[in-house]
Amino acid sequence: MKLLASTVLAALLALPAFSDTIPITLDIVNADGAPDGFSRSMVTANGTYPGPLITASKGDTLVVTVNNLLDDPTMRLSTSLDFDGILVNTGNSFDEGSSFVTTCPIAPNASYTYVVPLVNNQTGTFWYHSQLSVQYVDGLRGALIVYDPDDPLKDLYDVDDENTIWQVGDWWHNSTLPMLAGYVATGIVPVSDSGTFNGVGRFNGGPDVPFFVVDVVQGTRYRFRIINTSARNVFTMSVDSHNMTIIETDGMPTSPMTVNSLDLLAGQRYSVVVEANQPVANYWINAPYVGGSPARNLNQNATLSRAILRYQGAPEEEPTSPMSLGPADEELNALVEANLRPLVASPAPEADINITLNLVVTAGKAQWNVNNVSYLAPEVPTLVKILDGANSTDDFNVTENTFILPANKIVQVIFPPSEDDEEHPFHLHGNNFWLIKSNSSDEINTENPIKRDVAGVGSTGTIMRFSTANPGPWFFHCHIFWHLQAGLATVMASGLNETRAEVHPTQAWTALCPAYDALSPDLQ
Ligand SMILES: [Cu+2]
Numbered sequence: 065m066k067l068l069a070s071t072v073l074a075a076l077l078a079l080p081a082f083s084d085t086i087p088i089t090l091d092i093v094n095a096d097g098a099p100d101g102f103s104r105s106m107v108t109a110n111g112t113y114p115g116p117l118i119t120a121s122k123g124d125t126l127v128v129t130v131n132n133l134l135d136d137p138t139m140r141l142s143t144s145l146d147f148d149g150i151l152v153n154t155g156n157s158f159d160e161g162s163s164f165v166t167t168c169p170i171a172p173n174a175s176y177t178y179v180v181p182l183v184n185n186q187t188g189t190f191w192y193h194s195q196l197s198v199q200y201v202d203g204l205r206g207a208l209i210v211y212d213p214d215d216p217l218k219d220l221y222d223v224d225d226e227n228t229i230w231q232v233g234d235w236w237h238n239s240t241l242p243m244l245a246g247y248v249a250t251g252i253v254p255v256s257d258s259g260t261f262n263g264v265g266r267f268n269g270g271p272d273v274p275f276f277v278v279d280v281v282q283g284t285r286y287r288f289r290i291i292n293t294s295a296r297n298v299f300t301m302s303v304d305s306h307n308m309t310i311i312e313t314d315g316m317p318t319s320p321m322t323v324n325s326l327d328l329l330a331g332q333r334y335s336v337v338v339e340a341n342q343p344v345a346n347y348w349i350n351a352p353y354v355g356g357s358p359a360r361n362l363n364q365n366a367t368l369s370r371a372i373l374r375y376q377g378a379p380e381e382e383p384t385s386p387m388s389l390g391p392a393d394e395e396l397n398a399l400v401e402a403n404l405r406p407l408v409a410s411p412a413p414e415a416d417i418n419i420t421l422n423l424v425v426t427a428g429k430a431q432w433n434v435n436n437v438s439y440l441a442p443e444v445p446t447l448v449k450i451l452d453g454a455n456s457t458d459d460f461n462v463t464e465n466t467f468i469l470p471a472n473k474i475v476q477v478i479f480p481p482s483e484d485d486e487e488h489p490f491h492l493h494g495n496n497f498w499l500i501k502s503n504s505s506d507e508i509n510t511e512n513p514i515k516r517d518v519a520g521v522g523s524t525g526t527i528m529r530f531s532t533a534n535p536g537p538w539f540f541h542c543h544i545f546w547h548l549q550a551g552l553a554t555v556m557a558s559g560l561n562e563t564r565a566e567v568h569p570t571q572a573w574t575a576l577c578p579a580y581d582a583l584s585p586d587l588q
Contacts, residue, residue, distance in 0.1 A: 083121075083123035083125065084120075085127055086120045086124050086125065086127065087127045087129070088116075088126060088129070089129045089131065090110060090145070091110050091131045091133055092131065093108055094134055094135060094139070095112075097112075099113055099235055099263050099264055099265060100235055100257065100260060100264070100265040100266055100267050100273060101266065101270040101272075102237045102267065102270060104238075105136050105139070105239065106202055107136075107194065107199055107204045109204060112263070113205075113260075113263050114205055114206045114207065114233075114262070115205065115206030116206060117206065118206065118207070118208040118209070119209050119210075119226070120208075120209075120210050120211070121212075122185055122186070122210060122212050122214075123185065124182050124210075125179065125180065125182065126179075126180040126208075127178075127180075128179075129175060130170055130175060131175045134172050137586060138239040138242070139199065139241060140196055140197055140199045141172045141588070142171055142196060143194055145192055145193070145194065145195065145204075146162055146195035147190060147192050148192060148331060148517075149188075149189075149315050149496075149517045149518075150182065150186070150190055150208070150210075150494075151182075151183050151186045151496070152180070152183070152495075153183050153566075154566040156180065156183075157447060157494060157536040157563070158569040158570075158573050159180060159573070161178060161195050162493055163197075163441065164443075165445055165555055166446070166537060166539075167447070167573065167576060168579075168580040168581075169196045169576070169580050169588070171579045171587065171588075172583075174579060182210055186315060187210045188209075188315030188316065188317075188335070189207075189229075189289040189290075189291060189312060189333040189335055190208040190209070190291075190315060191231070191333070192206050197244070197545075198243075198295060198548075198549050200293075200295060201234075201236060201243070201295045205231070205293040207231055209229065210315075211224070216317060216407060217320070217407065220309065220320060221285045221286060223284060223286045224286070227278070228286050228289060229262075229288075229289045229291070230261065230278075230291070230351075230371070231263070231291045232290065232293070232301070232328070232351050232369070233259065233260050233292065233295075234256035234260075234295060234296050234330075234353060235256055235258045235260045236254065236257055237267075237363070244549065247430045247546060247549075247550070248430045251426075251427075251428045251429045251430050251431075252360065253296065253430075253546045253547070254546065255355065255357065255358070255361040255364060256294075256297055256353075256361065256364060257361060257363040257364060258270075258363065258368070259299065259366065259368075259369035260369075261276045262276045262371070263276075264276050265368065266365070267364065267365060268364065268365045268368075275372050276371040277371065277372045277374050278349060278372065278374065279374055279376065280340040280373060280375055281375070281376045282340050282341075282344055282375050282376065283340060283341070284340050285338070285339045286337065286340070287311070287335055288308075288335065288336050288337075288338055289312075289335050290333060290334050290336065291328075291333045292328035292331065292332050293330075294331075294355070295543075295545040296330060296356065296545075297330065297354060298327055298328065298330070298354050298355065298487070299328050299369075300327050300351070300352055300353070300354075300389070301325070301327075301336075302325040302326075302349075302350045303349050303350070304350070304373075304385060304388070306339070306341075306373070307322050307338070307339075307397075308322070308323055308324065308326065308336035308338055309321065309323075309336060309337040310323065310326065310334055310335070310336050310404065311335050311337060311407075313332075313333070313404060313515075314515075314516035315516075316407075316514060316515045317407035317408070318404050318405060318514060319405040320337070321399075321404055321405075323397050323398060324395070324398070325390050325391055325397065325398040326399035330489050330518075330544055330545075331489050331491050331543035332489060332518045342375075343375075344375040344376070344377045344378050345383070346372050346374050346375070346378050346381065346382065347373040347385075348370055348387060349370055349372065349373050350387075350389060350390045351370050352366040352370075352390065353366050354366065355486075366389070367388075367389060401499075401505075401519075402504045402505030403505075404514045405512050405514065406512060406515060409512035410513075411510060411512065412474075412498035412510045412513055412529045413531070415475065415476035415529055416474050416475070417473055417476065418476050418478065419467060419475060419477050420477075420478045421434050421435060421479050422434070422435055422436075423479065423482050423484070423521065423542075424436075425484065426438075430546075431551055432542070432550045433551060434553070434554050437465045438550070438551030439463060439465045439541070439551045439552065440463035440551065442464050445577065446460070446464065446537040446557060447537050447563075447567070448577060450563050454560065455560060465553065465555065466537070466557050467554060468557050468558075469556060469557065470532065470558065470559065471532050471533065471559030471561075472531075472532060472533050473531075473532050474529055475529065475530055475556070476527065476528070476529045477497075477529070477530070477540075478527050479526040481522075481525040482523065484522070486522075486544070487503060487522035488521040488547065488552065489520055489542060490519060490528075490540065490542060491517055491541060493538045493539040495517070495534055496515045496516055496517040497516070497519075497528040498510075498513045498515055498528065499513050499527075500528065501526055502520075503520045503521060503524050504520075508527065532558035535558040535560075535563050536557070536559070536563050536567075537555050538555065538556045538558070539555055540555065540556050541553035541554070
């Protein structure tokens with residue numbers, strides 16, 4: 065009997081991991097909160113900023129029910145959720161949440177359930193946020209972690225759980241409708257009041273909100289998953305007296321690389337291993353940020369953006385060392401993105417199609433152009449037009465800036481050097497890309513480039529390649545959402561016939577657009 069039981073058990077263990085359905089309910093509500101000590105009304109999931117942590121395992125299916133209960137008219141009242149960085153198969157593209165590209169927003173007092181199968185054995189560090197206008201600036205952002213039971217790098221760390229996630233983000237005291245109106249009136253992108261670390265921060269003259277505390281035990285190695293949930297700011301992360309070994313870029317495992325400082329653009333994620341190998345004490349985790357001129361917002365003080373790494377046994381107080389912005393120049397070993405290598409080399413295939421994208425701002429205006437076109441969200445989402453038979457560029461508005469591409473090709477996107485002093489984090493939906501030229505270097509690497517889904521476009525130029533083997537209308541845009549709102553976006557629409565053949569949306573999805581279109585503008 066015993067022998068039989070153990071044989072059965074062994075057989076069960078040999079089966080592939082069961083994939084689960086992960087039901088999640090997010091009530092999107094306006095809630096008062098004071099992340100940095102300044103009280104305001106926010107747009108939240110379940111009343112918190114950041115929203116609830118979503119976790120899953122490789123191969124699971126997320127079933128995310130969104131109940132839109134928003135009622136504060138100083139912010140948008142409709143909503144939509146994007147699962148940032150999650151690979152989406154063509155057939156599931158209608159549930160990837162990009163307003164006016166793949167879906168219509170969810171009206172107030174309505175519910176919608178996104179079904180998001182995790183495909184291609186994808187694992188790693190992701191996040192979710194509103195993808196309607198700049199609504200996530202008002203708070204609707206949260207972490208989404210897909211764990212890998214067979215992580216090839218698991219020998220490098222001991223702890224990787226809900227307490228090892230660092231969400232850094234820019235924070236504003238004003239709500240988005242007046243800020244957007246100000247941007248449109250002046251052409252000046254709003255400058256954040258503060259930065260938050262796991263939902264708490266400080267601003268000049270504000271109260272001493274307790275810094276977030278990350279508890280560690282001496283001798284233990286932690287996998288910290290860092291997510292920049294900003295709509296604008298770049299965060300520079302470091303931990304006093306500790307190194308960070310990078311092992312992941314946007315869901316892709318990397319060959320371990322040790323640094324003591326790294327930048328994250330808006331939307332980017334890294335996993336780093338930090339070994340608690342110092343004397344028992346409190347240490348600063350420095351998380352200064354940059355985003356526009358601080359002179360435009362006197363509340364801003366990037367030095368106050370930080371958290372505490374507290375060893376077990378250390379007193380419950382702030383570190384006694386000065387608050388710095390990170391390692392001094394002579395000790396600096398900062399990440400150079402171009403030096404990262406994937407854990408498993410994946411050469412970038414030769415390009416079949418070349419697209420050059422020139423990013424140009426219209427001076428003094430809230431208007432960004434990609435190849436002389438400023439993206440304007442259409443009334444009828446791109447995917448709806450495709451399902452209705454759209455076949456050529458003529459079937460889309462010029463302002464949709466939609467590139468029609470054949471399926472099963474390799475597309476190379478070249479961003480020439482831009483003169484803007486702010487790097488634009490370009491993000492591809494539903495897919496990732498080979499980053500064959502990083503803005504951090506002049507080197508072109510097609511042999512073993514990293515793959516990721518957000519990369520900076522700036523002064524030295526950037527080149528990416530992506531495959532259209534997974535057809536669909538994929539939004540490709542700057543993750544500075546103020547820039548996106550001002551037109552810095554395109555849609556890479558590949559395989560229109562294949563998309564029509566594979567996408568079979570639900571009645572609930574089909575009903576979203578008529579319901580949204582029937583709303584008065586103040587409810588949209
Ligand atoms: Cu931008």
